[in-house]
Amino acid sequence: MIGRLFKFHGGVKPDAHKDESAGAAIRKAPLPARLIVPLRQSARAGATCIVEVGQRVLKGERIGEAEGFLGTAVHAPTSGTVSAIAAHPMAHPSGLDTPCVEIEADGEDRWIERAPFDYHAASREQALAWLRDCGIVGLGGATFPSHVKLGRGTGIETLILNGAECEPWITCDDRLMRERAAEILAGATILRELIGARELMIGVEDNKPEAIAAMKEAAAASAHGVSIVPVPALYPAGGEKQLIRVLTGIEIPYGKLGADYGVQCFNVGTAHAVYRAIAHGEPLVSRVVTLTGNCATPGNWEVALGTPVEDLLALAHPKADTDRYLMGGPMMGFAMPRLDVPVVKGTNCIISASPGLFPPAPPEQPCIRCTECAKACPVELQPFELYWFSRAKNFGKAQEYNLFDCIECGACTYVCPSHIPLVDYFRFSKSEIWARERDKTAADQARERFEFRNFRQEREKAEKAAKLAAKAAETRARLAETGATETPAAEPAAAEDPKKALIAAALARAKAQKAEVRPQNTDNLSPETQAEIADIEARRKVLEAAAVDTAPQPADAAIAAAEPRP
C-alpha cells in the first residue's frame, strides 16, 4: 500500500533537539489553583459564555457555546467555581486580551456525566455537531475547527494523519504516538468514516523510529488497511500541504484546501481528541505540551487547558540563564511577551531559551542574491526578490511574485548567509497590503456613501422641481380660469419655466395689492396739517421745475434737489 514518496522543493535541516524531551513519558501536570479559560481558542472564532460568576462547574462542563460557523464549544478543564469572567491576556505575540472564564479549582477534578457517542447510529450532521460541542479543533497549532474541516468531506479519497512533527525541539506528538497509538488509530478510523475516505496514511518523520514502530504495531493489531509512512526528516515536512505533497504527490496551491483535491489532513493529536470525544464522550479539556530547552527537567505533560504558563514552567525547572520563553517551535513559534497567559488548545511546546541555545542573530548584511533562500523555499518562491520588493515597498510586484503563497516557515531566514530576517519583511509586506486593502475598502465605502448622497440630493432636487412645476401648472390653470388680464406678460414666461411663472404670478399679486391699497397715513389728518402738506408739495413742484430748467444734468438736479432749503 505504501507507494513511492514525493518530494517538495527545498526544506532545511536545523538541529532537531528532540532527544532532550523525547525520552520523557507523558505525565499529568498538577492542577493549578486557578485556571483561565479563554472563550476564544483560536484567531478565527469565539464562544458565548453560558456560565455566571459563582457558578459551580464540573470537569468537562460546557462553559462556552459555539459561536458562528467556525465556533467550537469551550469546557471547564476541571471542577470548581467560576470566580470571574473577564478579559485576560492571551498566549499570542501581541499579548492582547480576550474574554476568559476563570475557575477556582476545587481539587476534586470531578467529571460530568460522560457517555460515548454512537456515531454509527447518528447522522453525519449530528456527529459533526457532537465534535463541535466537544470543542475539537486541530491540535497541530492552527486550531482550525475539526467539524468544519470534516464538513467539507465530499469526494475525499485520502485521509492523512500528520505525525511529522518537523519543528525542532517539539516531541508531544512523538510521545502521543508512542504511548497512545491505538487511540490515535481509533480516532483516525472515526475520521475516515466521517469523510468516507478510502485510503488512510499516517506520515511520521523518520527521526521518530519508536513512534513509527508503535504506530505500526497498533495498525497491525487493528488491521484497517492503514499505512504508516516514514517520511524523510526535512523541515517543513509537517506543513499540511508539504506532507500531502510528500505522501500523495498532490500540490495544493495557496487559497485552496485539501478537500478541493480529495485529500484531508488531521494532526495525530486531533485524531486522539476525536477518539476521546466519540468513544468516551470526553470534551477537549487537556492536551500534551512539551516543556524543553534550557531547563533541568524537560518533558511532556498532559496539561489542563487554562493552566497558566508560569505554573506549568515550574515543572521543567528552567535554568538561571533563561532569558525568554518560546511558544511553539523555534522556526515558527514566538517569544512570549508575558507568562501569566493560559495554555490553550494550540499550545504544543514551550521552550526555555537562553542566549547560549538561541544566540541573537548576527547583524543583517546586504543581500548578495546567492539564491540560498530560493533553494530552501518549500513553496518555490524567490524570497530574495520578495525581499527587494518589500524593501522598496513595491507591494504590487511582491504580490505578483506570489507573496501570499509564503507560509512563513522561516526556511529562507534560516539559510540566509547575510542574516536577513526575510520572513519579517514578508510579514511586514502582507500586513501593509492588508492595511491598504482595508483602507481601500473604507475609501470605497466612503465613495459609495458620497455618491449616494449626491444621488439623493439630485433626487430631492428633481422631486422639488416636479412639485414646483405642478404648483405652477395649478396657478396657471387658476389664472386662466379667473380670466385675469393684468398679467399678460407672465403667460409666455410661465410656459418656459414654472419658477418664472410663479414669480410672475407673485409679482402680479403684489401689483394688484398695490393698486388696491392706498396710503393710509394721510387719511385722518387735521386741515392745518393738510394745508401744510399742500404747501410743501407746491414748493417742491416749483423747485423741481427750477431744477429741470437750470440744470439739465440729472446729477446736478439730484444735488440741487438734495440741497436744503430754508
Add this chain to the structure above:
Amino acid sequence: MIHSPYVRKPVSVQRTMGLVLLALVPGVVAHVLVIGAGVLINLTIATLTAVAAEALMLHLRRRPVAIAVTDLSAVVTAWLVTLCFPPIVPWWLTVGGVLVAIVAVKHLYGGLGQNPFNPAMIAYCSMIVAFPALMSQWPPAGQLAFDTQLALILGGPRDLDGITGATALDALRTGLRAGVQTVDAVLQGSAFGALGGRGWEWISVGYIAGGLFLLALRIITWHMPVAFIVTLAAISGAFWLTNPAGFASPLFHLASGGAMLAAFFIVTDPVSGATTPRGKLLFAAGIALIAWLIRNFGAYPEGIAFGVLLMNLCVPLLDMKTQPPVFGHRNDAKGAGK
C-alpha cells in the same frame, strides 16, 4: 531578534567569500608553478588596494566599515581582477583595475549586492581598452624568472619582444586573419601546448578543481558552469566540424584564455548574474556564445569579459521571464485548470 525563526544556519557572507578564495587556491598554485610567482605580487597589491578602497568608500558612504570589510567580498574581487590580468602587468595597472572594480562598479552603485555589472570584468574591459599593449603581454610558461617578473611589475623597462610571445588565442587569431595559415599550421607554434596555450592548461585544471569544490559545497549551482562549457563546446564544435581549417576545436576554446576561470568563478558571480535556474542557463549560454563570436570575429582575442557585461544587461529581463512556478501553480501557466 524578536521574531521567528530563532535558529540560524551557521553560514555567513564571510564564509561564502572565504570558500571562494579557498577554491581559487589550486588555480593560483598552478599559476605559480607554471608561469612564476609574479602573480603573487599582483595578488598582494590588489588585495591591499581593494581592502583600502573598500574601507574608504564605506567610510565616505557612512556605512559600518568593520563588518563589510571583513566579509572578504573585496578580496574576492581583487583576486579575480588579478587573475584576469596578465601576471606581469605593472603594479599601477592592477591598482587601477581594482579601484575601478571597487570604487566605480561596486560602491558607486550602492555597495555589496547592488552592482549590476561584474566588477572584475569591468576592470578587465576598461584596462584592455585603455592599455591594450600592456594587457596583452602574457608571459609564456616558465620563461620569466621571478626577479624579472618582479621588475616588470614594479614598472621596470618592458622590452618584451624577446620574452613574451603571443597568447594562444592571439596567435590563432592573427594567424587565421592573415589568411595564409590554417588552424593546424598556427598550432605548430611555440605558444601552444597539448590543448591550448602551453602551460595554461594546468592553470585551467586548477580552476576546474576549485570549481568542483564550490559545486560540492553548493556555493555555486551546476547551471552556469555546465551551460557555459556546453554552449562554448557546442558552437565551436559545430564550426570546427564543418571547417576544421578555419575554426579551432572545442577543446582549444575550453582550455584557452580565461574559459575555466570564467566558467566557475566569473560567470557564477551571484550579484550581477541571473538567479532563476532557467535564467542561469540562458545567462551562461549567452556569455559563451558572445565569447566565441568575439574570439573568432571580434577585435579582441578574448571575448568572455564583454560577453559577461552584455549578459549582465539582460539579467533583469532573464530573471523576470524565467520565474519558476510556485508550489501548486505548476499547471497555471499551461492553462490546465482545476
